[in-house]
Amino acid sequence: MTDAKKPWGGRFEKSPSRFLDEFGASLPVDRRMWAEDIKGSIAHARMLANQGVISEADADAIETGLSQIYREIRDGSFDFRIADEDIHMAIERTLTERIGPAGGRLHTARSRNDQVALDTRLYAKGRAVELLAATVKVRETLVRLAEDHAGLVMPGYTHLQRAQPILLSHHLLAYFWMLSRDATRFRHAYESADVMVLGSAALAGTTFPVDRRFVADRLGFAEVSANSMDSVSDRDFLLDLTYACTVTMIHLSRLCEELILWSSEEFGFVTMDDTYSTGSSIMPQKKNPDFAELARGKTGRVVGDLVGLLTVLKGLPLAYNKDMQEDKEGAFDAIDTALDCLVVVDGMLSTMAVDADRMRAAAHGGFMAATDLADYLVGTGMPFRDAHEIVGRLVLALEREGRTLQELTAGEFAAVDPAFGVDAPAAVDIDAVVARRVSEGGTGGEAVETQIVQCQDVLAADITLLESLAE
């Protein structure tokens, strides 16, 4: 294998050892860009023929040979060899072995430096679309759950202490907006990858009369890069995509953390479906939310992928450096992991059972109507600070007695302070407390209905965008 002839073998008298071949190879990582590499090469060959750099017959032979290789890789019959170093060499070597000198002309006016940048951009665009689509799927599920559980009150928390009652729909839709921002980031990552870099050659451009716009049009790129040195050394589009994956993972880890808490006996708000749970090898009673925990845990690795890529790029002199071969492993891992976790989270959300009674009951604990009771006193003309003090003392007394605000009669309220009228109990009714949050973006039922319409508009826009990107 070490003896396989190197494409650059001309100026060498000795070859690297087998160990060094493997150390230097990126084939195990970049072989997944095979389809992009073949599409890019066919476009390049067609352009070279149009420009009279190679003959039409050579371009035909190249296209036929590459199409055959495409089918073999797709069907799993292609012979990958580590000595090929990377996917670009694997395909070009096989092509040349099969079609002879025409294969040797494919690399005219091209370097692996612009070739790998092109392939990676094509690949990143495809995956950005998939990621965007996956966020649409989870967001559709969140909206469906928000509609199915309309009106269900539960505790809202700050500091993980019960704070004010909210609607489950409102809580779930908070994640809708996080994922919508993620979708915006995936769109941005798509756009930053959508620049055609072929024709930059090794770093300085080429002496051949290439038609870069033809290649861009044929491969569906929005524009052609303006600086050949930047083109072969820019991986910002991968950073953008990896960052978008990382933030998505951060969001999913928060959601998963809540699902883990909610499915504990202490909360008891949801029960994970059996298909999204695992048992214990020793404790027969256990039902663990493993998949939520895994999604939360994998977030650490994706953060590492982002930091790794940033660190690879830091301080690199222009233009291409072999360091850049290290760009893909982490980025691909971040993409794969974020996509998988979006699918897992969607499945968990779609199948979990919500315990409405537990949520409603929990919403009555924790004196969460206290703010509204203070606001009630403010309505009678009392300064807010005085109202805060009176309600605070009332909460302290009730806490000692083991009672809730909802258990107090109008007479008991009046005994606490004469400012309390007969309508004081209504001020602490939990459903009323929620319904009063009518401010735009608040948890009141009507505000949430308006929010659901906004969510549907955002989803419709993203679906239209996806359709246009898939064209």
Ligand code: ARG
């Ligand atoms: N496998 C390389 C990479 O992923 C391709 C570019 C190699 N270019 C070079 N001059 N050695 O970056």
